[in-house]
Amino acid sequence: MAPASSPALSSGPLFSRKTPSLHGALRVPGDKSISHRALMMGTFGVGRTVIFGLLEGEDILATAGAMRQLGARIEREATPSGDAVWFVEGVGVGALRTPETVLDMGNAGTGVRLVMGMLATHPIRATLTGDASLCKRPMGRVTEPLAQFGAEFQASEGNRLPLTVTGARSPVPLTYRLPVPSAQVKSAILLAALNTPGVTTVIEPIPTRDHTERMFAHFGVPVEIHQTPEGETAVSVTGQTELVGQTLTVPADPSSAAFPLVAALLTPRSHLLLEGVGINAHRTGLIDTLREMGADIRLLNERMDTGEPVADLEVRTSALTGIDVPASRAPSMIDEYPILAVAAACATGTTRMHGLGELRVKESDRLTGMADGLRACGVQVEVEGDTLIVHGTGRPPKGGARVPVMLDHRIGMSFLVLGMVSEEPVSIDEAAPIETSFPGFARLMNGIGANISDSP
The missing domain is CATH 3.65.10.10 (Enolpyruvate transferase domain)
Known part of the structure; x- marks a missing residue:
């Protein structure tokens, strides 16, 4: 089914279906x-x-x-x-x-x-x-x-x-x-x-x-x-x-870039260039973690802009392996754990993410929300205190669930990415929260090959 028209994708339920591949160059919204x-x-x-x-x-x-x-x-x-x-x-x-x-x-x-x-x-x-x-x-x-x-x-x-x-x-x-x-x-x-x-x-x-x-x-x-x-x-x-007063340029948001980045890693035969992304050392925990899992992510054209380090990220489809993510890394990637959990669900082996107590006081209880949504999609997940444990099988999960986003944009975008690779479509109950941080997310993803629509 072809994606719905852009205006219809900003509110209401959204459905994400398996994507053959993702290709292109894009710039996500500012940090x-x-x-x-x-x-x-x-x-x-x-x-x-x-x-x-x-x-x-x-x-x-x-x-x-x-x-x-x-x-x-x-x-x-x-x-x-x-x-x-x-x-x-x-x-x-x-x-x-x-x-x-x-x-x-x-x-x-x-x-x-x-x-x-x-x-x-x-x-x-x-x-x-x-x-x-x-x-x-x-x-x-x-x-x-x-x-x-x-x-x-x-x-x-x-x-x-x-x-x-x-x-x-x-x-x-x-x-x-x-x-x-x-x-x-x-x-x-x-x-x-x-x-x-x-x-x-x-x-x-x-x-x-x-x-x-x-x-x-x-x-x-x-x-x-x-x-x-x-x-x-x-x-x-x-x-x-x-x-x-000064003149400044806001780099592309690494937390927003995380979603097309992980989508490209997980979908077959994908190759993306994410332009002008901030690579501040206190924000690159997800890139470091994915590379440890085996991700092919390359930093091109590294430069400084308004006091912030910036680069273009080249991303290719990669086979990922589960790892232990230390609690000390949490401050540099606290907003990226939901999409990391999706990557872990498709990796080979177990990924343990420690020190996630902060996720309980975000827009929602993200720790519980991600665990429940992944289980509904057929992923084996455990929560032990502030540790999220995801058991990957090396292949995409079944999917097929409708996930409540609980007014949380990152939960919504994470499960739309999961739907791009799962066996059955994944839907979210409400797209409106996504506009708070990533306006036009579905339109941008459809532009590089995704199939996100407002119709089941």
């Missing part, structure tokens, strides 16, 4: 983590910030809406090539204004936690909320360190949204050691530090993605990174520095 930060830093900048390659998913549009309410003027223009360029006229550090209405962050978990950091050291009051999924996610690990600046928080039961922030009038710097690895918590603290006099330091026992530090440096914020005597990473920021 979500960097897109959030680009809008925020542009808001803190004086003058105009110009952003190319911004992800235009719902999460990022929610952050753009919040920045407008905090005083930034944000406009989008189409280029002659059909791409878009975004312009942000910032208000400067210390000049955020009180929003007129509640800041609705939709499903943007990164966005809401980083905005809380921005608000924490400005003497304004704001209420944040989100969709049903976001309002179930705990915020206590962010509010606890931000309160040490002097901010006050009134949260719903269980430290959840809706939540009201009253920013500190006289914020004080702090030194904070992350109890668990989290780039979101680290970044919220660093953003709060921008309007705090003196030096604020975040200590990381395990390094996490460093997009915030790189973007700070691009905007001229004094950042010092060093190792402590205990071998931990300390990131120090000097606050109350004036930022000047």
Whole structure:
């Protein structure tokens, strides 16, 4: 059956069928983590910030809406090539204004936690909320360190949204050691530090993605990174520095590239080129893991763009073997475990993925959701504490299940990839969450040979 027309693929159930092969060159949407930060830093900048390659998913549009309410003027223009360029006229550090209405962050978990950091050291009051999924996610690990600046928080039961922030009038710097690895918590603290006099330091026992530090440096914020005597990473920021608007390009999102990448590895006779993908060392855990499993992935044209390492990824069909994935790798690939589980289901032997506790507090309980969906598709799966164990047979599973995505875009995309190789079609109950991070996913995949439609 031919794929349905593009507009029909953005909501409702989707069905994915066996794909003969995938071929072509493509660029996935811009990096979500960097897109959030680009809008925020542009808001803190004086003058105009110009952003190319911004992800235009719902999460990022929610952050753009919040920045407008905090005083930034944000406009989008189409280029002659059909791409878009975004312009942000910032208000400067210390000049955020009180929003007129509640800041609705939709499903943007990164966005809401980083905005809380921005608000924490400005003497304004704001209420944040989100969709049903976001309002179930705990915020206590962010509010606890931000309160040490002097901010006050009134949260719903269980430290959840809706939540009201009253920013500190006289914020004080702090030194904070992350109890668990989290780039979101680290970044919220660093953003709060921008309007705090003196030096604020975040200590990381395990390094996490460093997009915030790189973007700070691009905007001229004094950042010092060093190792402590205990071998931990300390990131120090000097606050109350004036930022000047900059021009930047957002690389293609490695978390989004993971889906066509794994699809190409698993489908027969496939050869893809994924263009301009970010290869920040704190984001390449999936590539490292797949290579250990036997994947043919090559990095071409490696380069630096706006302070971030970028490359084109050449991917060919590969026979994969199960391995043990250490817990220490989780911070560099926490969003990629759902699609790694699909790869493991098609590999030869057992893959054990350790240290996945963080997956229980994502858009859904991803650990349980992936395990249940894989079992429904005929895969032998076990969950032992925070370890996901997938027993692969060296061939694609039966499939044939309809998987609930539970408002989680990554679960949805992972099972659509599984349907490309399984014996029977795999369907998901709702495509709409995919638009939050990968708008046009089904259309793009069909363009390189997939068969994803809205008809059974």
